[in-house]
Amino acid sequence: MTETFTCGDHGALMSYLYDECSLAERRVISAHVAICGACAEELTALGATREQLATWTPPDAQLGFRIVSEVPRSEVPRSNVLRPLTARWWQRPMPAWAQAAAAALIFTTGVGLGMLRGVDRGPLSSSADPSGPRTAPVTRADLVALEQRLRSEVSNTRAASAPAAATPADQRILQQVRAMIDDSEQRQRRELALRTTEMVRDFDAQRNDDLARIERTLGQMDGTTGVEVAQQRQMLNYLMRVSQRGQ
Amino acid sequence: MTLTDDELVARSMGGDAESFNQLILRWERPIYALAYRVIGREEDARDVCQETFLRAFRALPGFKGQAKFSSWLYRIALNLCRDWIRRQRRAPVMQMPEGVEPGDLVAESGPVESIEDLVGRRQLSAVVEEAMALLPEEQRTAIILKEYHGMTFQEIADMQGCPLSTVKTRLYQGLTVLRRHLEKNGQLTPQLVKRS
Numbered sequence: 001m002t003e004t005f006t007c008g009d010h011g012a013l014m015s016y017l018y019d020e021c022s023l024a025e026r027r028v029i030s031a032h033v034a035i036c037g038a039c040a041e042e043l044t045a046l047g048a049t050r051e052q053l054a055t056w057t058p059p060d061a062q063l064g065f066r067i068v069s070e071v072p073r074s075e076v077p078r079s080n081v082l083r084p085l086t087a088r089w090w091q092r093p094m095p096a097w098a099q100a101a102a103a104a105l106i107f108t109t110g111v112g113l114g115m116l117r118g119v120d121r122g123p124l125s126s127s128a129d130p131s132g133p134r135t136a137p138v139t140r141a142d143l144v145a146l147e148q149r150l151r152s153e154v155s156n157t158r159a160a161s162a163p164a165a166a167t168p169a170d171q172r173i174l175q176q177v178r179a180m181i182d183d184s185e186q187r188q189r190r191e192l193a194l195r196t197t198e199m200v201r202d203f204d205a206q207r208n209d210d211l212a213r214i215e216r217t218l219g220q221m222d223g224t225t226g227v228e229v230a231q232q233r234q235m236l237n238y239l240m241r242v243s244q245r246g247q
Numbered sequence: 248m249t250l251t252d253d254e255l256v257a258r259s260m261g262g263d264a265e266s267f268n269q270l271i272l273r274w275e276r277p278i279y280a281l282a283y284r285v286i287g288r289e290e291d292a293r294d295v296c297q298e299t300f301l302r303a304f305r306a307l308p309g310f311k312g313q314a315k316f317s318s319w320l321y322r323i324a325l326n327l328c329r330d331w332i333r334r335q336r337r338a339p340v341m342q343m344p345e346g347v348e349p350g351d352l353v354a355e356s357g358p359v360e361s362i363e364d365l366v367g368r369r370q371l372s373a374v375v376e377e378a379m380a381l382l383p384e385e386q387r388t389a390i391i392l393k394e395y396h397g398m399t400f401q402e403i404a405d406m407q408g409c410p411l412s413t414v415k416t417r418l419y420q421g422l423t424v425l426r427r428h429l430e431k432n433g434q435l436t437p438q439l440v441k442r443s
Contacts, residue, residue, distance in 0.1 A: 010415065010416060010419040011412055011415040011416065011419075013419065014400075014415040014418050014419050015400075015415065018393065018400075018418075020399060020400055045426050046422050046423075046426060048426075049422050049425050049426040049429060050394065050422070052371065052375055052425075052429055053375055053390070053394050053395075053425070054394075055371045055372050055375055056284070056372050056375040056376055056379070057372065058279065058280045058283035058284060058289075058292070059283070059289050061279055061283075061289060061292070061293050063275045063276065063279060063293070063296065064272075064275075065271050065275060065296070065297050065300055066268050066271065067264045067267050067268055067271070067300075067304055068264070194366065197366050198366055201366060
């Protein structure tokens, strides 16, 4: 390739574009590009494409991985430390057979207890008084005592649910929450500004498109009208000529 | 005193985990960027990056130093990316980037760049990412290694296990597809590509 360069030698073009060729090759390709419009245009376009590629940046990610023999919890973020997926026996999911066995055991125990109670209750229920148990009559004093008890319970409940004086820790948490809310509001405001700008841009682009389309249509209409006027003029000229000949 | 990669590797092989951590610190950003550009998803790229260093750490006793440490890392990362792509074969290889917080973008851009500029840059970046997603994996990887990691044709050929000429063809074909896509989306105007 060092002596000549022919159009369509993409490999050589790439070497030239990325500056990975010898000086002699570079000279040959430069000389060709100076006289070949197609190759020159292609090189310029590929160079421009490379410039555009530079705009693509990956989003910032929280990395900071570390290899640690023992995990100092305070230093390394949890997400950056790999741990084997081992769980305690009670955290592990139970196999299906064990679940079925447990269900059967619970069911059997329940049935057994129910039967026992039924047996115990049988003779008792048969000997019970059909009119039901007798209750002592409620007196006015009982009702007053009940009312007083209820009132005292309600007042106790109210006192328990009343807000306690805020401790310094609570105040700190409150401040943090407020700071978070402020931060969130600020973020939303920024996002709103960004979205608004995007919308304005889209709107402008659409408006420009519409204007261009209207202009094109008007141009076409102008052209059509012009043709019609020319035809009418031709017709008039023809009629004039015919009428003059007739005279 | 800054130690070279080779020196840090030697110390790591001697059992010094801190030296390996220095290597991680040095290479985690490029490896993450490579993974993100190849697979296109932030969280998965982070996972690939983490797994790359874990594998490298485990395989360190077998590292003979025939290649550069960075090339070795890149190869591990690319293999992991390839595995990821294979697993995602049913879904599109690359998707639009996950919701990047516009607020964060504004915050990180600083006060110099206006919101107008920021939106323009973001749109262009999205078009480039979209165009890259159109490329076959080999072409995309070749372009990423060349454009963003400054590798030579030979290094890419070694990495991809193909002849030098194939690398050049992949680059040419990939760039041509990108050029057409950018022109179609108005990011590369005909005036710009015409020679003055």
